[in-house]
Amino acid sequence: MTHSLYLKFVWFTLITMIISSLTSFFVMNTYYHQYVKKENDKKNAAIAAEMSAYLEGLSSDQLSDAFEMLGASGYQLYVEDQSGSGSFYGGEYRDKTLPKEVISTVIDGEVYHGMRDYPRETFVTGFFANELKNSVGVPLEADGTKYALFIRPNIGLLFGELRFLFGGLGIGLLLLSVFGMIIAARKLIHPITHLTNVTKKLAAESFDEPINISRRDEIGQLAESFDAMRVQIKQLMTKRKEFVNNVSHDIQSPLHTIQSYLALLNKPDVTKEEQFAYQKIIHQETSRLSELTKQLLALTVLDESLAVQDQKLLSINKQWLDTINHNRWKLEEKEMSLSHSLKAEDIKGNATLLQTVWENLLNNAVKYSEKGGSIHIETDNNEDQVTIIIRDEGIGMSEDERKQAFERFYRADKARTRKTEGTGLGLSIVKKIVKLHHGSISIESEPLKGTSITISLPKG
Structure with missing residues (x-):
């Protein structure tokens, strides 16, 4: 494909050069016939008249030398007297035919405008047509004899050396143009x-080869954008693999536990107490799988959403009160206290999605707090936004953990111990929903000092 583009570029440039040259030639040829030819005829007719005036004062013996001198000065002359005797001076004409009546009218005193009236030609303009009828004729009377004097510039004499110069120059320019065009095409x-090669490697999931193109033109900009895309795809592929590994681990772990305890239940010597304990663990693991499935489904739906649907005016404060009541048993189980200051105005949003946000935030605050800790929830108004803040006195996060908190499946509990259960998807879902509502979310946290999460949502 690359070679095809290269050849297309070369052929396109060559064809453009040929068409441009032909067009220029036809335009200049038309210009010559319309304007230059008349002026050329007029100029040569004036020169012929001056020659005639000079020759009229010469004797018949001096005329021949004078004609030779004028012919050597760069003009082709044809002289014919009234008796019909004619002679050529200053070079041969390619075509010497000229009607007798033309010669007669010139002898009788009329001027012949052969250059002006020369028939239009396409490829060889009248300027270069070396024919007797492509000349100007003026009457001449010297030493009692009438003549017809026809002249035209001797193109071969005037431009003989220049023809080779211009020809060589034209060929040189053509060769240099083609050579330069080939170099430009290669560059x-x-x-x-x-x-193209990097694209093929990207298709084979090889993202490590950088695009080393240092240019400031459009191709350089394309290369920069392409390299940025390569890095982004590499990051996405890395995250995808991590996502798949995390999903596999989080699904495999409870399945393995369920499978193990089911095998223990099938043993004949299992006591009633042990059966109850095993069933409780199996129930916990199935609940964990169910929660993971719900969270994954929620992420999939949110990823495919282009905008929040079913928006209506709702009370943030009421949603928080409902959330606190639904989860009061979790607070009591860990002997935690909860205080709140709810002052936010109503906003427009999707009630179901925002309820999911509050549920996830409260669950995280309880989950990552020690027994007997406290949580404070605050809602307030800020110009055209409402602000929601939830603070806990839990285990907190380091700077690196805080930066990765919104990544899917990220958990500070990297060993994935059973001390703190979770899917690692909660904050990812929270951020996605907040973003769909055109809001923002931020985290402030210190290890062992707790975490504060702030959300801003537009009222409209």
């Missing part, structure tokens, strides 16, 4: 070839 196609 243009080379980065595209490199991009």
Whole structure:
């Protein structure tokens, strides 16, 4: 494909050069016939008249030398007297035919405008047509004899050396243009070839080869954008693999536990107390699997959502009170206290999605707090937004943990012990829902000093 583009570029440039040259030639040829030819005829007619005036004062013996001199000065002359005797001076004409009546009218005193009236030609303009009828004629009377004097510039004499110069110059320009075009094509196609090779490696999931194209033109901008895309795809692929590994681990772990305890239940010597304990563990693990499935489904739905649907005016304060009541048993189980200051105005949003946010935030605050800790919830108004803050006195997070808190399946409990159960998806879902409501979320936290999460949502 690269070679095809290269050849297309070369052929396109060559064809453009040929068409441009032909067009320029036809335009200049038309211009010559319309304007230059008349002026050329007029100029040569004036020169012929001056020659005639000079020759009229010469004797018949001097005329021949004068004609030779004028012919050597760069003009082709044809002189014919009234008796029909004619002679050529200053070079041969390619075509010497000229009607007798033309010669007669010139002898009788009329001027012949052959250059002006020369028939239009396409490829060889009248300027270069070396024909007797492509000349100007003026009457001449010297030493009692009438003549017809026809002249035209001797193109071969005037431009003989220049023809080779201009010919060589034209060929040189053509060769240099083609050579420069090939070099330009190679420089243009080379980065595209490199991009194509990198694209093939990207298709094979090889993302480590950088795009080393240092240019300031559009191709350089394309290379920069492409390299940024390569890095982004590499990051996405890494996250995808981590996501798959985390999902596999979080599904495999409870399944393995369920399988193990089911095997223990099938043993004949299991006591009633042991059966009850094993069933409780199996129930906990199935609940964990169910919660993971719900969270994954919620993420999938949110990823596919382009905007929040079913928006209506709702009370943030009432939603928080409902959330606190639903989860009061968790607070009592850990002997925790909860205080709140709810002053937010009503906002427009999706009630179900926002309820999920409050549930996740409160669950995290309880989950990562020690027994006997406290939680404070605050809602307030800020210009055209409402602000929601939930603070706990839990285990907190380090700077690195805080930066990764919104990543899917990220948990500070990297060993995945059973001390703190969870899917690692809660804050990812929270951030997604807040973003769909055009809001913002931030975390402030210190290890062993607790965590404060602040959410801002527009009222409209």
